[in-house]
Amino acid sequence: MGSLVSDFKVLQKAGTSERQEFARRYVSSIAGISPEVDANIAGLANLVLGTLPEDYSVRNTGFPTKRAIELLREKRRLAGYINQIGKQEGVVRNAVEVGTGPAAILAIATAVHHPRIEKITAIEINSRSADCARAVVELFGFGGVIDVVEGNALLLDPVETDLMVTETFDKGLVGEPGVAIVQHYREAAKRLLPDSVNLHAGLFSTDSYRQLDRAARGRSNWVNLGRVDLTGLGDHVEGALTVSDSSPSKNLYTLTTLLQGQDEVIPFYDDVITGPALIKRNVLSGLGQNDLPASLSFSYPHSTGAELTRTVSTVDFSPVAVA
Numbered sequence: 001m002g003s004l005v006s007d008f009k010v011l012q013k014a015g016t017s018e019r020q021e022f023a024r025r026y027v028s029s030i031a032g033i034s035p036e037v038d039a040n041i042a043g044l045a046n047l048v049l050g051t052l053p054e055d056y057s058v059r060n061t062g063f064p065t066k067r068a069i070e071l072l073r074e075k076r077r078l079a080g081y082i083n084q085i086g087k088q089e090g091v092v093r094n095a096v097e098v099g100t101g102p103a104a105i106l107a108i109a110t111a112v113h114h115p116r117i118e119k120i121t122a123i124e125i126n127s128r129s130a131d132c133a134r135a136v137v138e139l140f141g142f143g144g145v146i147d148v149v150e151g152n153a154l155l156l157d158p159v160e161t162d163l164m165v166t167e168t169f170d171k172g173l174v175g176e177p178g179v180a181i182v183q184h185y186r187e188a189a190k191r192l193l194p195d196s197v198n199l200h201a202g203l204f205s206t207d208s209y210r211q212l213d214r215a216a217r218g219r220s221n222w223v224n225l226g227r228v229d230l231t232g233l234g235d236h237v238e239g240a241l242t243v244s245d246s247s248p249s250k251n252l253y254t255l256t257t258l259l260q261g262q263d264e265v266i267p268f269y270d271d272v273i274t275g276p277a278l279i280k281r282n283v284l285s286g287l288g289q290n291d292l293p294a295s296l297s298f299s300y301p302h303s304t305g306a307e308l309t310r311t312v313s314t315v316d317f318s319p320v321a322v323a
């Protein structure tokens, strides 16, 4: 694959099959993290920028389009999702992607990996991102397969589908509506990507995102609280840690990795999909060394949609020591 910028220009004059062939090469270059992947992703980001109307910086519902374009540069995140989309067993005749963003990249990857697919509905809440996604889908030759729908997926009836894919997670299940979206599709979709998470917690005295991120990548000082089924979660996550560290003024953070069945969608050591997220500031501040609790319980609301019934359920974790 040569220079993507010039390829994209050539593509505008190409027929459907050439466009789809280009999409195939493009998606496999991301999935395999080939040497030219950075240039390819940057090319796509620039392409999306080129499709944006002039007033794109204006605030819009949902995730800002500009930030979603930056996310396209997270090649391991994209590769993890794209490879997992390719691993779906059996025939995938139709699919839904919720939160397709301005490049509809996971919907396009689904079309590429499942050539017998008849229809993909790609839902996006941000109207500007939805407009961009439509332009990219056309350019990649999948206008006849991928239907970009603008709207809040939580307000739309979930349609029966072979596969529902969503990347709407942020930090420790806080912030974005991923849990609510998975729950929304739990009956309508035969397969959910993701269907569960591995939740981790840790106590840290730093607020530096860089340091936390480094700790996350090395998995050091994080306690794996276990697997949490996203379809069975109420509106709170609760857990307990046994504290074996006496320093005061630590903060409790959580982070999650996404799973489908036994597969970790994005390998933990490569990239952490969500987090770390600060749950409660200074959970231990104000406590003298002798007052430290032997165990620390925490509970925080994750991001369910307000439309869902607010039932509280508890996820029980075994108490574990913090390094």
Ligand SMILES: C[S@@+](CC[C@H](N)C(=O)[O-])C[C@H]1O[C@@H](n2cnc3c(N)ncnc32)[C@H](O)[C@@H]1O
Pocket (backbone or CB within 6 Å): 061, 062, 063, 064, 068, 071, 072, 098, 099, 100, 101, 102, 105, 106, 123, 124, 125, 126, 129, 151, 152, 153, 154, 167, 168, 169, 177
């Ligand atoms: C983290 S971005 C991921 C974009 C793209 N799938 C990717 O992998 O690069 C999540 C997207 O979901 C959209 N979104 C969030 N909540 C949504 C909802 N309830 N319905 C539809 N789209 C939603 C946001 O506007 C944003 O574009």
